[in-house]
Amino acid sequence: MSEVNVTLSANRYGKDLVRVFRVIRPTTPGGKQIVLEYNVRLMLEGDFGTSYTQADNSKVVATDTMKNTVYVFAKTSPHVATPELFAIHLASHMVTQYAHVTKAFVDIESLKWSRIPVQGVEHKHSFVRDGEEKRTTSVEVDGTQGKDKLAAKVTSGIKDLLVLKSSGSAFENFLRDEYTTLVDVSDRIFSTSVDLTYTFALPALSFSAIDKLEGLDIEAQFNRVSSSAKETTLEVFATDESASVQATLYKMATDIIRKNPSVGSVAYKLPNKHYIPVDLSYMKLNNTKPEDAEVFCPVAAPSGYITATVTRV
Numbered sequence: 001m002s003e004v005n006v007t008l009s010a011n012r013y014g015k016d017l018v019r020v021f022r023v024i025r026p027t028t029p030g031g032k033q034i035v036l037e038y039n040v041r042l043m044l045e046g047d048f049g050t051s052y053t054q055a056d057n058s059k060v061v062a063t064d065t066m067k068n069t070v071y072v073f074a075k076t077s078p079h080v081a082t083p084e085l086f087a088i089h090l091a092s093h094m095v096t097q098y099a100h101v102t103k104a105f106v107d108i109e110s111l112k113w114s115r116i117p118v119q120g121v122e123h124k125h126s127f128v129r130d131g132e133e134k135r136t137t138s139v140e141v142d143g144t145q146g147k148d149k150l151a152a153k154v155t156s157g158i159k160d161l162l163v164l165k166s167s168g169s170a171f172e173n174f175l176r177d178e179y180t181t182l183v184d185v186s187d188r189i190f191s192t193s194v195d196l197t198y199t200f201a202l203p204a205l206s207f208s209a210i211d212k213l214e215g216l217d218i219e220a221q222f223n224r225v226s227s228s229a230k231e232t233t234l235e236v237f238a239t240d241e242s243a244s245v246q247a248t249l250y251k252m253a254t255d256i257i258r259k260n261p262s263v264g265s266v267a268y269k270l271p272n273k274h275y276i277p278v279d280l281s282y283m284k285l286n287n288t289k290p291e292d293a294e295v296f297c298p299v300a301a302p303s304g305y306i307t308a309t310v311t312r313v
């Protein structure tokens with residue numbers, strides 16, 4: 001066998017799909033319980049090269065240990081209910097606990113448990129999954145500048161938020177050539193599964209401040225931006241007289257940046273879920289022209305896929 005020259009040019013490892021459910025019991029009798037369900041991924045970078053190149057495990061933090069740490073933090077972190085801060089807390093712990101860990105990455109998907117309304121009143125401890133949408137956050141903490149100067153990058157968002165409008169959407173005046181068969185349409189169905197991410201600009205953090213529950217300001221901010229981003233997405237989607245998925249995307253992103261000073265950039269990935277009018281002419285039923293179309297076939301594939309990032313300048 002001939003020799004080959006290689007180098008380990010990148011490595012990162014950790015535990016994925018750590019499923020954790022947390023109940024927060026009320027501090028006052030008769031109060032409401034809070035429930036959280038997270039899918040967590042925790043990944044590390046650092047001085048781990050020899051585990052790949054020399055089969056030396058001496059520096060490897062076992063992914064099982066990482067899983068345990070997620071559960072311990074779910075029990076003990078004062079920030080558990082705010083995914084961004086929980087992720088920052090967990091990632092900051094990893095770079096602080098292990099000197100050879102340079103960066104920790106925590107991704108959290110937060111599943112939706114909404115309170116069940118009983119005769120108009122939200123129940124104290126009963127919940128319903130009323131949508132597949134997930135609040136997401138991806139946090140990267142760099143520990144190389146020391147414990148009191150942790151650099152955190154936070155990207156949060158929403159995924160799997162399914163929306164549809166049955167009017168108020170057109171697609172006209174696009175490029176035509178010999179490959180084009182699509183006709184202009186002034187009124188069509190627009191449906192997409194929103195995948196939204198937005199970035200925060202954060203100051204350097206100290207581990208002890210995070211650990212001691214200082215930082216409530218950013219805690220509130222993360223939750224405010226999360227609500228505002230969803231509300232804005234839905235409102236603009238609903239009310240925009242859409243010229244295209246592209247044009248509506250840009251309006252949604254711009255509005256989120258306008259309303260949230262701590263947001264630096266917004267990115268959307270929007271599949272265009274097509275609904276094709278069914279040809280019923282063989283039954284002498286008019287259903288093909290846009291103004292007649294009432295019965296559609298939802299088409300899962302292929303779908304358009306429109307993406308963009310809008311950045312504050």
Ligand SMILES: O=c1[nH]c(=O)c2[nH]c(=O)[nH]c2[nH]1
Pocket residue numbers: 171182243244245246272304
């Ligand atoms: O909003 C749209 N953008 C496109 O780029 C496109 N392309 C297409 O076939 N339909 C649509 N709709």
